[in-house]
Amino acid sequence: MRIIISVIFLLISFTVIAQEPGKKLQETAKSMLMQGDFDNAVAILETAAKQAPADISIQKDLAYACYLKRDFGKAIQIGKILTERADADEQVFQILGLSYKATASYKEGIKLYKTALKKFPNSTIIYNELGELLAMDNAAGEAIEQWEKGIKADPNYSNNYYNACIYYSKTANWIRVALYGEIFVNLESFTERTTDVKKAVLNAWQKLFLPAIIPQQLKNNPSVFEKNALQILEKIVPTVTVGFQPETSTSIRSKWVLDWFKTNTEFPFTLFNQQQYFIREGLFEAYNQWLFVEPVNQDAFNVWKNTHPKEASAFESYQKTRLFKMPVGQYYFSK
Numbered sequence: 001m002r003i004i005i006s007v008i009f010l011l012i013s014f015t016v017i018a019q020e021p022g023k024k025l026q027e028t029a030k031s032m033l034m035q036g037d038f039d040n041a042v043a044i045l046e047t048a049a050k051q052a053p054a055d056i057s058i059q060k061d062l063a064y065a066c067y068l069k070r071d072f073g074k075a076i077q078i079g080k081i082l083t084e085r086a087d088a089d090e091q092v093f094q095i096l097g098l099s100y101k102a103t104a105s106y107k108e109g110i111k112l113y114k115t116a117l118k119k120f121p122n123s124t125i126i127y128n129e130l131g132e133l134l135a136m137d138n139a140a141g142e143a144i145e146q147w148e149k150g151i152k153a154d155p156n157y158s159n160n161y162y163n164a165c166i167y168y169s170k171t172a173n174w175i176r177v178a179l180y181g182e183i184f185v186n187l188e189s190f191t192e193r194t195t196d197v198k199k200a201v202l203n204a205w206q207k208l209f210l211p212a213i214i215p216q217q218l219k220n221n222p223s224v225f226e227k228n229a230l231q232i233l234e235k236i237v238p239t240v241t242v243g244f245q246p247e248t249s250t251s252i253r254s255k256w257v258l259d260w261f262k263t264n265t266e267f268p269f270t271l272f273n274q275q276q277y278f279i280r281e282g283l284f285e286a287y288n289q290w291l292f293v294e295p296v297n298q299d300a301f302n303v304w305k306n307t308h309p310k311e312a313s314a315f316e317s318y319q320k321t322r323l324f325k326m327p328v329g330q331y332y333f334s335k
Contacts, residue, residue: 020052020055021048021051021052021055022047022048022049022051022052022055022058023048023052025044025045025047025048025051026045026048026057026058026061028044029041029042029044029045029048029061029065030061032044033061033064033065033068038065038068038069039069041065041068041069042062042065042066042069042071045058045061045062045065046062048062049062056082056085056087056088056089056092059078059081059082060082060091060092060095062078063075063078063079063082063092063095063096063099064095066078066099067095067098067099067102070102072099072102072103075095075096075099076096076099076100076103079092079095079096079099080096082096083096083112083115083116088119090116090120090123090125090126093112093113093115093116093120093126094125094126094129096112097109097112097113097116097129097133100112100133101129101132101133101136104136106133106134106136106137107137109129109133110130110133110134110137113126113129113130113133114130117130122153122154123153124150124151124153124154124157124160125150125157125159127146127147127149127150127153127160128146128147128150128157128159128160128163130143130146131143131144131145131146131147131150131160131163132163134146135163135167140167140170143163143167144164144167144168147160147161147163147164147167148160148164148333151164151180151331151333152331154328155183155326155327155328155330155331156187156325156326158184158187158188161180161181161183161184161187162184162188162193162197164176164180165177165180165181165184165197165200166200168180169200169203169204172207173217173220174204174205174207174208174213174217175204175208175217175222175226175229175230176226176333177200177201177203177204178201178204178205178208179226179229179271181197181198181200181201181204182201182271182291183271183326184197185197185198185201185291186271186274186324187324187326189319195295198291198292198294198295199295199296201291201292202246202291202292202295202296205244205249205292206243206244208230208233208237208244209237209240209243209244210243214230214233214234214237215234217230218230218231218234221335222335223332223333223334223335224332225267225269225332225333226332226333228260228263228264228267229260232256232259232260232263233256235259236252236255236256236259240252246288246289246292246293246296246297247293247300249288249291249292250284250285250288253275253284253288254279254284257272257275257276257279258276258279260272261276267332268330269330269332270324270325270326270327270330271326274324275287281314282311282314283311283314283315283318285308285311286308286311286312286314286315287315289301289304289305290315
């Protein structure tokens with residue numbers, strides 16, 4: 001029976017290959033790309049493209065292989081043709097955009113992505129890429145508009161939060177750094193960027209506890225949601241004599257979260273719901289240690305874990321088994 005099944009499988013495989021010219025070569029080329037053999041991958045994909053000139057997936061792989069090979073001229077040539085096709089998807093525009101970015105052709109890339117958004121108005125990836133090109137073209141004010149649109153369109157794509165966090169750190173919008181940065185590290189918890197954003201979040205909280213900072217933030221015309229968050233903090237700040245410190249962050253933020261839920265039921269916000277859950281389950285200290293202490297004092301974080309093994313283990317288990325997701329519709333940052 002196994003022999004019969006194997007023969008049938010092989011016949012099906014040969015049939016698929018026969019019906020889809022170029023596919024076998026495409027798979028071979030993908031393996032070479034993963035191995036870093038860009039020259040041979042390009043050569044094989046060129047052959048596959050001749051066998052199946054209408055197959056856009058092969059053409060996309062060829063354009064991307066040329067990009068990886070740093071043959072940007074050829075990648076752009078192929079990409080331009082692909083973007084004119086009716087079946088061009090977001091990836092087609094992104095691959096061409098990467099080549100424009102690599103050659104510092106920012107104006108061309110910006111024009112490309114604006115065209116892409118007419119076809120894909122909810123593409124969070126395109127919003128992010130357009131924002132990055134605008135920033136590179138010294139149009140940071142326009143760039144943040146794109147990252148905000150990307151966050152609104154898909155609140156679970158981390159790159160828009162990352163870029164927005166960097167922008168708001170430079171413009172001293174500390175409440176958005178605090179909120180966007182914390183959402184980012186929950187979406188992307190274990191990458192090299194996570195540590196940098198954790199430090200930015202800590203810096204934002206420390207800035208918010210400096211004298212006169214919150215009144216200044218309130219003058220910057222925040223959204224109603226942000227205004228409410230700042231006003232709660234404004235009442236807490238005078239009660240903290242040493243400012244915001246990583247080691248005492250749990251008690252300060254616990255009060256902030258509890259006060260929020262007393263007065264702001266019209267703004268359901270998953271980040272705050274998670275914080276409330278941590279408080280209820282006894283995990284909030286572990287979370288704040290991970291968020292604020294670990295990025296600036298690994299030794300102190302290790303000491304805390306060793307003296308609180310139960311809480312540390314429970315929080316690590318939570319991180320491994322729960323996926324943080326922000327639902328669409330919880331965007332409260334429009335002024």
